[in-house]
Amino acid sequence: MARKESNMLPLGTQAPDFKLIDTVDNRKKTLKELKGTTATLVMFICNHCPFVIHVSSELSQLAKDYVSKGINCIAISSNDVDNYPQDRPELMKKTAIDNEYIFPYLYDQTQEVAKAYDAACTPDFFLFDKNLELVYTGQLDDSRPGNDIPVTGKDIRTAMDALINNKSVNPNQKPSVGCGIKWK
Structure with a gap:
């Protein structure tokens, strides 16, 4: 399993717009x-x-905990499905249903959205405030497969809680680590 860190898009960046297919509906x-x-x-x-x-x-769970607080989650898959058929849209729908995702799971077929966000790995996270300005980019928490640290979502939850409470998000952020996006 190859490890890739996120690129850490500069804080304050405006969220790039997109129009993508939700694989569930x-x-x-x-x-x-x-x-x-x-x-x-x-x-x-x-x-x-x-x-x-x-x-x-x-x-x-993150989505279930925060949607009532005005924070929406959006998942996007940008992987090359020709070489990684397990990431095909119909299997994305199955994954969303099996994992009880209450958020849209969108397919970025052209990979243009991933490039606009400078996304590098899966998972890669970008938290935007109500004005769609980037306030957090980085890891979910310190847990990784095999490191025996529990998955808590601590880093992103802390950033979300700051926004809910009208406080500043700590600018010291650790990059996410995951598999590199499978580019065409």
Whole structure:
């Protein structure tokens, strides 16, 4: 399992807009219609990455815990499905249902959205405030497959809680670590 760190898009960056197919309901959705009233978490994930599989239940719980607080989550898969068929849209839908994702799981077929966000790995996280300005990018928490640290979502939860409480998000952020996005 090759490890790749996120690129750490500069804080303050405006969220790039997109219009992508939601693999669960097969409808095109935009960032503007999916954004939360308090914040928006954009997550680059995929079906087969062991780093994503390791945190998938926490991703589901995170959304359930924060949607009522005005924070919407959006997952995007940008992997090359020709060479990684386990990440095909129909299997994304199955993954979303099996993992009880209450957030849209979008397919970035052209990989343009991943490039616009400078996404590098799965998982890769981008938390934007209500104005869609980047306030957090980095890891979910310190847990990785095989390191015996429990998955808690501590780092992202701390950033989300700061936004809910109208406080500044700590700018000292650790990059996410995962499998590199499978580019075409």
